[in-house]
Amino acid sequence: MNKKPIKRVVIAGGGTAGWMAAAALSKLLGKNLSVALIESDDIPTVGVGEATIPTLHIFHRLLGINEQEFMAATNATFKLGIQFENWKVQNQDYIHSFGFLGQGCWAAGFQHFWLKGQQKGMVTQIGDYIPEHLACRESRFAVLANQEQNHAYHLDAGLYAQYLRKIAEQHGCKRIEGKIETVTLDDNSGDICALTLASCEVIEGDLFIDCTGFRALLIEQALHTGFEDWSHWLPCDSAVAVQTTAKPNPVPYTRSIARDAGWQWRIPLQNRTGNGLVFCSKYMSDDQAKAALLANIEGELLNEPRVIKYKTGTRRKHWNKNCIAVGLSSGFIEPLESTGIHLFQRAIVRLMLMFPSNGIAQADVNEFNAQSRADVDDIKDFIILHYHQTQRTDTPFWRYCKNMPIPDTLRHRMDLFESTGKVFKKAEELFGETSWIQVMLGQGITPQQYHPIVDIMSDEELKQFLDNIKSNVKRKVANWPNVNDFIRHYCQTNIPTL
DSSP states (O other): OOOOOOOEEEEEOOHHHHHHHHHHHHHHSGGGOEEEEEEOTTSOOOOOOOBOOTTHHHHHHHHTOOHHHHHHHTTOEEEOEEEEESSSSTTOEEEEESSOOSOOOSSOOHHHHHHHHHHTTOOOOGGGGOHHHHHHHHTBOOOOTTOOOOOEEEOOHHHHHHHHHHHHHHTTOEEEEOOEEEEEEOTTTOOEEEEEETTSOEEEOSEEEEOOGGGOIIIIIITOOOEEEOTTTSOOOEEEEEEEEOOSSOOSSEEEEEETTEEEEEEEOSSEEEEEEEEOTTTOOHHHHHHHHHTTOOSOBSSOOEEEEOOOEEESOSEETTEEEOSGGGEEOOSTTOOHHHHHHHHHHHHHHTOOTTOOOHHHHHHHHHHHHHHHHHHHHHHHHHHHSOOOOSSHHHHHHHHSOOOHHHHHHHHHHHHHOOOOOOTTOSSOHHHHHHHHHHTTOOOSOOOGGGGGSOHHHHHHHHHHHHHHHHHHHHTSOBHHHHHHHHHTOOOOOO
């Protein structure tokens, strides 16, 4: 491997991924590094990644980002979960919320107590035992001191990139305007040694971060790293996106509405609504997708619908030689559970933990790639669950999803939950037990049994236990204000009202 000390980091591409990397490296490691970012005003970013998950708090804490300032700058609203509509069957919905479910014991999670309570007619829907789930339905929320941060955001991805750019440039990152024309490799090592711009300017570096999006200009076009295609599991390969005027009193959750050949998103910001239709081109044309989206939006159009093409899958290596792919260049699962920005963040934090100041070591590269692969594999399985575990057979797309073969790892999780009610989370896995339980129940998997430790409780004790948890959730959420009233106060903004 190249044992040359790393002094010059070159980030190819801007957008959310590029400026996240630039802000983190320049602020947290910048005293020992030269950090430069190349982007062209002529190359548009995808820019539709408007929904996040709570792990973004980790990144913001690292950078010392003030939540109120960030939300005001990006027209952000709070997100407490996702409402899935028409996924199991037509005209039925459920919410996958953030937060934690009830209270279990050493041997069994809360779902086992709830399952017995369901058999006895003692319980209501599973979401009544999760504060964030009830808050979604009642449009309540507040950021309170010493409260666990189980919230995320809907945000303007373009404004977020601008916000991060200011942080990066304040800490010495140099932005270079230009279009990358050629990538020069070292004849001996095969490493990238320079990028040449259309202006003929040559940018040399020791470590290169590929944030060029789906083009993967460095990691794939130059280094031929290889790509593992997941479209047999995740067949949607296109999206059409459009923005509309803001809806009054936006809800604190993303809407995911299953359609004939994919699904539609609605993401409420302070000043507008983000809309899109993710679809499979084998079952729907671009024109049909545009028409389907425009027939199901609210508000006035703010721009023309834009079609985005992609392929689901992962780069075979996220770190290859002296190049690290961050963002869409590393692969793409799809936006269903808002994991895109999370994966950008994971790669950036992982790079800082393994930063090769004294030169690249193969052991670091191998560990980085192994961890990156584990991240995307676990998320991939969770996304496939939504598509495969459906009762819909009304269109060719849904019949394909229902009958397609799935990964053995996912099959095991589904079989385990259905036969025993058990769910286990791997140490570094993103989605925990509460997430898997909500989606598996919502998609129609009913466990055949509960853990026998529940039977230690009498029926009266079980009912009191369940009622107490539900009452505590209700009491907690009742103390939170209306979420949009809170945003207006918190961000000093004019979020629209009726």
